[in-house]
Amino acid sequence: MSRYAAEYLETVGALVQRVHDEQLPILQTAAERIADCIADGGLWHVFGSGHSQLLAAELFYRAGGLVPVNAILDPPLSVMAAAHRSTWLERVPDYAEQLLQDEPLQPGDVMLVISNSGRNAVPIEVALGAKARGATVLALTSVRFSRSVGSRHPSGRKLLDCADLVFDNYGADGDAAVRIPGCPSAVSATSTAVGSTLLQALVAATVAELQRRGHPAPVWHSANGEEGERSNAAYVAQYRDRIKRL
Numbered sequence: 001m002s003r004y005a006a007e008y009l010e011t012v013g014a015l016v017q018r019v020h021d022e023q024l025p026i027l028q029t030a031a032e033r034i035a036d037c038i039a040d041g042g043l044w045h046v047f048g049s050g051h052s053q054l055l056a057a058e059l060f061y062r063a064g065g066l067v068p069v070n071a072i073l074d075p076p077l078s079v080m081a082a083a084h085r086s087t088w089l090e091r092v093p094d095y096a097e098q099l100l101q102d103e104p105l106q107p108g109d110v111m112l113v114i115s116n117s118g119r120n121a122v123p124i125e126v127a128l129g130a131k132a133r134g135a136t137v138l139a140l141t142s143v144r145f146s147r148s149v150g151s152r153h154p155s156g157r158k159l160l161d162c163a164d165l166v167f168d169n170y171g172a173d174g175d176a177a178v179r180i181p182g183c184p185s186a187v188s189a190t191s192t193a194v195g196s197t198l199l200q201a202l203v204a205a206t207v208a209e210l211q212r213r214g215h216p217a218p219v220w221h222s223a224n225g226e227e228g229e230r231s232n233a234a235y236v237a238q239y240r241d242r243i244k245r246l
């Protein structure tokens with residue numbers, strides 16, 4: 001195996017271990033907030049732009065995932081539409097307010113905003129807009145990277161300044177983590193791998209908290225099993241009017 005491949009795997013493993021060692025208390029606190037929301041009939045909203053949108057999709061309509069998740073997957077903010085445009089658009093003030101007007105966000109809901117740098121206008125304004133609507137705001141970001149750069153929002157704030165609870169992916173400045181001789185830039189980003197692991201841990205903690213309270217957790221089954229197909233169809237019928245991307 002290439003020693004650089006091994007270096008990347010070791011780096012990701014070490015970052016996940018830091019999540020385990022340092023963030024289990026905040027994972028439990030967040031799980032309790034999400035469990036409160038779901039038990040009261042609310043929704044857990046998740047948002048990311050650019051590659052952070054991959055992590056929002058990771059929590060949505062996923063086997064083993066919670067059903068009452070509303071992923072805000074705006075096509076213009078996705079790299080799948082026009083990558084350079086998504087980079088530009090996430091810096092535009094007031095765009096987020098237009099997004100939120102089309103989402104079923106209610107007081108008591110939870111909003112998770114994912115942004116590695118936490119410096120661009122759209123994720124910051126999604127967090128601020130969700131808080132103004134009475135939602136609990138969670139952020140997933142690279143705290144060190146975010147603190148090393150300036151804000152692109154008129155207020156001067158960053159995502160980590162706007163959230164009730166902040167998860168740290170411990171990413172290096174610029175996200176890429178491996179240096180290879182002769183290559184002018186670091187390679188191999190860690191934010192998706194570490195972020196996905198952290199968020200799936202949050203799902204497990206939330207389901208466990210709901211079950212502890214005697215509130216059966218609504219969880220998607222694999223659509224490739226017969227029982228899962230029937231169970232999922234019932235959930236789709238129940239939530240279709242509330243989660244528009246179902």
